[in-house]
Amino acid sequence: GAVVSQHPSWVICKSGTSVKIECRSLDFQATTMFWYRQFPKQSLMLMATSNEGSKATYEQGVEKDKFLINHASLTLSTLTVTSAHPEDSSFYICSAHEGGSWQETQYFGPGTRLLVL
Amino acid sequence: DQQVKQNSPSLSVQEGRISILNCDYTNSMFDYFLWYKKYPAEGPTFLISISSIKDKNEDGRFTVFLNKSAKHLSLHIVPSQPGDSAVYFCAASGGSQGNLIFGKGTKLSVKP
Numbered sequence: 001g002a003v004v005s006q007h008p009s010w011v012i013c014k015s016g017t018s019v020k021i022e023c024r025s026l027d028f029q030a031t032t033m034f035w036y037r038q039f040p041k042q043s044l045m046l047m048a049t050s051n052e053g054s055k056a057t058y059e060q061g062v063e064k065d066k067f068l069i070n071h072a073s074l075t076l077s078t079l080t081v082t083s084a085h086p087e088d089s090s091f092y093i094c095s096a097h098e099g100g101s102w103q104e105t106q107y108f109g110p111g112t113r114l115l116v117l
Numbered sequence: 118d119q120q121v122k123q124n125s126p127s128l129s130v131q132e133g134r135i136s137i138l139n140c141d142y143t144n145s146m147f148d149y150f151l152w153y154k155k156y157p158a159e160g161p162t163f164l165i166s167i168s169s170i171k172d173k174n175e176d177g178r179f180t181v182f183l184n185k186s187a188k189h190l191s192l193h194i195v196p197s198q199p200g201d202s203a204v205y206f207c208a209a210s211g212g213s214q215g216n217l218i219f220g221k222g223t224k225l226s227v228k229p
Contacts, residue, residue, distance in 0.1 A: 095161075108206075108219045 002028050004096045006109035013084055014117055021079045021112045023094030029074035030096035035067070038091045038111075050077050084116040120144045121209050123220035132229050136194040140207030140220055143188065147211035147218075152181060152192045155204045155222070164205070165192070197227045 003026040013019050023033055035047045035056075048069050050056040056069035068080040077096075081088055093111040122141045130136045138152075148169040153161035167174040167181045167190065174181050180193045194201055207220040 107221070 002026075002096075002107045004030075004094065004107045004109040006092075006094055006112050008112060009110060010113040010115075012115045012117065015085055016083055019081045019084055019114060021081070021092055021094075021114075023077045023079070023096065023109050025075045025096040025107070028096070030077075031074065032097035033071055033077040034095045034097070035069060035077070035079050036093045036095070038093060047079075081114065084114070086116045089114055089116045119220075120147075121207055121218045121220040123205075123207055123223045125223050126221075127224040127226070129226045129228065130197045132199055132227055133196045136192075136197045136201065136225055136227065138192040138194075138205050138207070138223050138225065140190050140192075141188060142190075142209050142218075144209070144211065144218075145188070147209040149210045150181070150183060150190050151208045151210075152179075153206040153208060153219075154201075155206060161204075161206055169211075194225075197225075199227050199229050201225060202227045 005024045005026055007022045011019055031052055033050050037045045037047050046059050047062045047067060048056045048058045050069045050071035052071045052074050058064045066082055068082060069077065071077040077094065079092060091111050091113050093109055095108045120143050125139065128136065128138065149166065151166040152164040154164045155161040165174060165176050165179045165181050167183050169183065169185060172183050178194055178196065181190060183190045190207065192205060202225055204222045204224045206222045209218050
């Protein structure tokens with residue numbers, strides 16, 4: 001089955017630094033990737049939708065200058081949390097959409113836990 | 118190894134009937150379960166959740182049942198409507214991290 005990976009799986013950083021999270025579709029080409037943020041025991045919050053080769057579409061309330069998304073290829077999207085603060089500590093999960101498949105479903109990555117000190 | 122399994126990739130139901138989507142999990146540390154609904158080319162949207170201290174949670178046409186001894190949960194939609202046609206993901210969380218583990222989804226088709 002389709003596999004989506006994320007790297008790193010967890011990261012601890014100091015306040016004010018930037019952190020980059022990678023999302024890769026390993027065995028299929030993903031025209032669309034989604035980035036989510038999830039707080040413990042709460043549902044996912046969609047942050048943005050990224051399409052290969054174009055600018056990401058951010059959900060209302062998500063700062064595009066703080067959460068930089070790049071989808072440079074059909075198998076890789078990156079989320080950069082710039083000038084991270086403790087309130088950015090969360091679990092970030094991506095998913096990749098494989099268009100044209102029987103269910104047009106998307107496959108979720110394992111997530112990245114970010115802790116900002 | 119999949120910790121959350123949705124063994125039926127697809128389900129077809131007649132409008133007005135009940136849709137039952139199933140999900141099995143293997144990790145006994147999971148204590149919170151969610152169902153997401155996803156339309157093509159869109160992100161999933163949260164549908165309903167249940168805590169492990171309950172065995173049933175109902176919200177309108179949607180009811181989630183949890184059987185902890187069997188490590189099984191199900192989502193019932195009644196009556197089913199054509200607008201319910203989507204892919205449904207089961208997700209679970211638990212332990213110290215609280216991150217979500219998703220199943221691979223079941224595509225529901227509700228025929229008029």
